[in-house]
Amino acid sequence: MTKIIKTTCSTCGPCCEVDAYVKDGKLIGVEGARNTPMQTGGLCAKGVAAAQYVYNKDRILYPMKRIGEKGEGRFERISWDEAYDMIADNLLRIRREYGGRSAVFYAGYSKWYRPALLRLSNAFGSPNFCTESSTCFQAAALAWRLVYGNMICRPDLKNVKTLLIWSSNLYHTNTPMSKMYQGLKERGVKVIDVDPRHTVTAHDADIHLQLIPGTDGALALSMAQVIIEEELYDRDFVDKYVYGFEEYREYVQEFVPEKAEKITGVLADKIRLAARTYAGGGPAGLMFSASPIVHHINGVQNYRAVFSLIALTGNYDIEGGNRTQPGPASPVNEFGKIRRFDGEEALGQKEFPVWFDLSCDEAQCINLADSILEEKPYPVKALFAMGLNHRMWPQPEYLKEALKKLDFYVNTEIFMSESSYAADLVLPACTSYEREQVHVGGGGRFFFSNQAIQPVGEGKNDIEIIMDVFKRMKLQDHTLEDEILEGGYEAYMEHILEPSGLTLEELKSHPEGTSGKNLILPQVRTYEKEPFHTPSGKVEFKSLVLERYRDSHGYDGLPVYRDFREDPAVDRKEYPLILNTGSRKPQLFHSRLYRMSWLKNIEAVPLVEIHPEDAERYGVKEGDTVKVASPAGEIQGTIAYNIQGQPGIVYIYHGNAQGDANELIGRDYLDPISGFPGFKGYFCRIEKAGKDV
Numbered sequence: 291m292t293k294i295i296k297t298t299c300s301t302c303g304p305c306c307e308v309d310a311y312v313k314d315g316k317l318i319g320v321e322g323a324r325n326t327p328m329q330t331g332g333l334c335a336k337g338v339a340a341a342q343y344v345y346n347k348d349r350i351l352y353p354m355k356r357i358g359e360k361g362e363g364r365f366e367r368i369s370w371d372e373a374y375d376m377i378a379d380n381l382l383r384i385r386r387e388y389g390g391r392s393a394v395f396y397a398g399y400s401k402w403y404r405p406a407l408l409r410l411s412n413a414f415g416s417p418n419f420c421t422e423s424s425t426c427f428q429a430a431a432l433a434w435r436l437v438y439g440n441m442i443c444r445p446d447l448k449n450v451k452t453l454l455i456w457s458s459n460l461y462h463t464n465t466p467m468s469k470m471y472q473g474l475k476e477r478g479v480k481v482i483d484v485d486p487r488h489t490v491t492a493h494d495a496d497i498h499l500q501l502i503p504g505t506d507g508a509l510a511l512s513m514a515q516v517i518i519e520e521e522l523y524d525r526d527f528v529d530k531y532v533y534g535f536e537e538y539r540e541y542v543q544e545f546v547p548e549k550a551e552k553i554t555g556v557l558a559d560k561i562r563l564a565a566r567t568y569a570g571g572g573p574a575g576l577m578f579s580a581s582p583i584v585h586h587i588n589g590v591q592n593y594r595a596v597f598s599l600i601a602l603t604g605n606y607d608i609e610g611g612n613r614t615q616p617g618p619a620s621p622v623n624e625f626g627k628i629r630r631f632d633g634e635e636a637l638g639q640k641e642f643p644v645w646f647d648l649s650c651d652e653a654q655c656i657n658l659a660d661s662i663l664e665e666k667p668y669p670v671k672a673l674f675a676m677g678l679n680h681r682m683w684p685q686p687e688y689l690k691e692a693l694k695k696l697d698f699y700v701n702t703e704i705f706m707s708e709s710s711y712a713a714d715l716v717l718p719a720c721t722s723y724e725r726e727q728v729h730v731g732g733g734g735r736f737f738f739s740n741q742a743i744q745p746v747g748e749g750k751n752d753i754e755i756i757m758d759v760f761k762r763m764k765l766q767d768h769t770l771e772d773e774i775l776e777g778g779y780e781a782y783m784e785h786i787l788e789p790s791g792l793t794l795e796e797l798k799s800h801p802e803g804t805s806g807k808n809l810i811l812p813q814v815r816t817y818e819k820e821p822f823h824t825p826s827g828k829v830e831f832k833s834l835v836l837e838r839y840r841d842s843h844g845y846d847g848l849p850v851y852r853d854f855r856e857d858p859a860v861d862r863k864e865y866p867l868i869l870n871t872g873s874r875k876p877q878l879f880h881s882r883l884y885r886m887s888w889l890k891n892i893e894a895v896p897l898v899e900i901h902p903e904d905a906e907r908y909g910v911k912e913g914d915t916v917k918v919a920s921p922a923g924e925i926q927g928t929i930a931y932n933i934q935g936q937p938g939i940v941y942i943y944h945g946n947a948q949g950d951a952n953e954l955i956g957r958d959y960l961d962p963i964s965g966f967p968g969f970k971g972y973f974c975r976i977e978k979a980g981k982d983v
């Protein structure tokens with residue numbers, strides 16, 4: 291008999307509600323759930339392939355202990371008991387010898403278990419809890435916080451009249467949310483899209499600003515120049531609530547649209563039109579993204595320039611603008627509630643101090659390989675990782691080698707990947723189909739995700755693993771403390787819900803999801819009641835936090851535009867093309883889905899996407915195997931024509947073991963404020979394979 295079970299897909303981030311079809315205990319199919327606020331029965335290509343994810347031949351079935359040399363990839367099955375003993379013995383031994391800070395607790399892309407891992411890191415006494423946010427979202431949050439002092443504010447989509455989409459392509463990156471765009475268009479909202487490619491989103495926009503990647507700062511400053519010059523800015527708001535306006539006004543003067551056109555490639559008149567539409571067609575919201583803008587070496591400053599437009603036009607915390615609380619929410623425990631143990635210097639703290647000043651609750655681990663190899667700033671000896679994928683980092687082979695030098699390394703994973711080959715121990719995690727979970731949705735809504743099938747092999751849910759590890763360590767060291775990790779997983783789910791006023795039982799009795807009983811209500815103009823949480827108490831067009839580090843780190847208080855193409859270290863004659871890696875594709879998700887036959891065949895080897903004009907210029911054509919060389923490395927790929935983009939730019943998706951775009955990105959090529967790599971603005975050349983590159 292086939293059962294339909296309400297659960298979630300978490301093959302990628304959004305955690306869509308789905309109906310899982312289960313026959314004789316096996317997952318045989320998945321459909322999007324119906325009649326929920328986000329779903330109407332549809333699913334993305336990745337979600338449809340769920341059974342290939344769950345029953346993939348790469349699944350890790352049991353705890354596995356390394357028997358070969360580090361890096362060789364030979365493991366043998368052991369029991370959970372042995373695995374836990376091994377972890378407790380080694381982590382505690384290393385802590386005795388080198389201190390708590392010598393162990394790093396790392397979470398890759400999967401966010402749901404992070405609060406529990408942070409608890410484990412805190413209980414252990416390590417300041418080094420870090421995540422994939424060392425390359426994602428955090429820099430955007432940082433840029434926002436430098437300007438406004440709070441958590442990033444989302445656009446109030448229900449009430450916007452104009453929406454400025456600054457690099458986001460939800461049709462490919464967040465299928466459930468993409469339906470929202472269609473609703474906007476039907477309501478007559480004016481859409482401006484800033485994107486170097488003519489994407490599906492750009493196609494539907496009223497104005498498409500097709501800029502050269504990484505020139506976002508110049509474009510935003512130019513829009514500001516027009517808005518100020520034409521007196522379209524909100525003088526009352528600026529006078530009362532903005533710090534540093536005069537200096538900013540003076541600085542933006544140089545970015546007249548004709549000059550910005552030369553930098554960005556966007557016609558001056560289009561910049562004027564966009565500026566007038568955003569400033570005059572209010573209320574206007576600004577839609578941001580977690581990554582493309584900050585995957586540049588001037589990323590934080592560029593995003594500060596973009597974010598400043600919101601305050602400049604008086605669109606901060608108003609209906610239809612970017613709001614602190616656009617709709618109801620429900621209070622919850624865990625997420626954002628746990629502070630990192632900061633008794634000692636964390637990884638990245640000296641290089642990227644602003645990250646820590648703005649109380650980001652994790653370390654910046656972009657230089658993890660150096661910390662291991664060169665013991666910088668101190669010896670890193672142990673790594674307790676969950677979902678560590680070395681291909682996230684620029685020049686991943688360097689990190690892969692460094693992992694071999696660790697005294698003890700454990701990775702918890704769904705799949706056996708090369709990132710685990712140097713591990714002493716690999717633990718099997720389970721997918722969302724194999725566990726129960728409380729989901730905190732938008733608008734104060736919660737839903738319960740049922741376990742649809744038994745775990746494949748001896749897989750366990752990550753939080754249970756974390757709790758078991760904590761308890762095993764506590765047997766040896768009674769001083770370890772964490773009340774929540776001591777309780778079971780059920781108690782953990784209750785604990786998340788507790789401030790909402792819901793119990794787990796109540797939630798389970800609402801398969802369609804339900805609202806929290808305690809709601810935080812929407813609000814506007816919060817700044818009238820309390821000052822901005824910046825040093826000046828105002829919106830900072832000139833950042834006093836950045837000014838602190840002018841001498842030591844060379845940071846500018848103003849959102850100064852620096853052009854990555856002027857990098858004196860790179861010979862542009864040798865590397866004439868701009869390299870943009872990782873712009874999302876609907877069928878891929880970083881490194882993890884290349885193993886799924888339905889998805890990988892579109893791109894088994896990396897596609898090197900170039901404009902047909904460039905193909906002609908460099909003597910290659912569609913389907914040719916080429917070498918792509920950058921100052922950092924080289925890979926092979928297959929030419930595909932990209933008419934969405936402009937000549938001079940090469941697009942390659944990342945994470946492919948057949949040719950990893952990240953081998954092309956220099957590991958020192960970082961934004962000096964956030965530490966984020968310049969994934970979307972580096973340099974390369976292409977040549978037919980076979981030639982000496």
Ligand SMILES: Nc1nc2c(c(=O)[nH]1)N[C@H]1C(S)=C(S)[C@@H](COP(=O)(O)OP(=O)(O)OC[C@H]3O[C@@H](n4cnc5c(=O)[nH]c(N)nc54)[C@H](O)[C@@H]3O)O[C@H]1N2
Binds near residue numbers: 970
């Ligand atoms: N299918 C799929 N979905 C995903 C992911 C995935 O790997 N696959 N990854 C998830 C993750 S981790 C993230 S962070 C989000 C990212 O979500 P998005 O930001 O929506 O995704 P991207 O495609 O990276 O970038 C959006 C657009 O930015 C453009 N862009 C590239 N460089 C620049 C630039 O320099 N300036 C400007 N203005 N635009 C630029 C690209 O052409 C692209 O169309 O997606 C999430 N969703």
Ligand SMILES: Nc1nc2c(c(=O)[nH]1)N[C@H]1C(S)=C(S)[C@@H](COP(=O)(O)OP(=O)(O)OC[C@H]3O[C@@H](n4cnc5c(=O)[nH]c(N)nc54)[C@H](O)[C@@H]3O)O[C@H]1N2
Binds near residue numbers: 398682719872
């Ligand atoms: N060149 C280039 N590089 C990039 C980017 C880019 O745009 N260009 N984008 C950056 C961004 S924005 C991001 S977010 C990162 C991606 O961040 P990564 O963490 O590298 O993402 P994945 O490749 O999906 O790797 C995550 C691993 O976690 C495993 N996993 C999945 N779910 C679970 C789970 O529930 N539990 C456990 N234990 N493991 C799980 C998966 O099998 C996978 O091996 O890449 C960054 N790197």
Ligand code: SF4
Binds near residue numbers: 301
């Ligand atoms: S967008 Fe697709 S893959 Fe991602 S969670 Fe939703 S259904 Fe799954």
Ligand SMILES: [Mo]
Binds near residue numbers: 425426427580581
């Ligand atoms: Mo990301």
